[in-house]
Amino acid sequence: MVREKEIASIERELEMLRAKIAAEEEERDVRRILRPLREVWLEIGIEKLDSYEIITMKVLLDSGATSLFVNKKFVEEHGFKLEKLD
Numbered sequence: 859m860v861r862e863k864e865i866a867s868i869e870r871e872l873e874m875l876r877a878k879i880a881a882e883e884e885e886r887d888v889r890r891i892l893r894p895l896r897e898v899w900l901e902i903g904i905e906k907l908d909s910y911e912i913i914t915m916k917v918l919l920d921s922g923a924t925s926l927f928v929n930k931k932f933v934e935e936h937g938f939k940l941e942k943l944d
Contacts, residue, residue, distance in 0.1 A: 908939050 898919040903912045913936055
């Protein structure tokens with residue numbers, strides 16, 4: 859009986875520690891969101907339309923862009939097929 863009480867006490871303490879850690883992580887996330895970011899990097903995957911090969915890469919999100927852009931050297935190195943647009 860004493861052993862069961864000790865286990866129950868340890869489980870309660872563990873649950874309180876988990877809740878404390880979760881609250882600290884949430885607070886850290888809120889601080890990170892409120893702090894303005896100078897740049898945002900994302901990992902994405904793109905698929906070649908002719909071969910269906912998927913290439914993953916890290917990209918810089920530029921919210922000031924008015925269209926889609928890709929580095930010419932990257933396209934050449936990975937063998938993407940390009941088509942001239944009007």
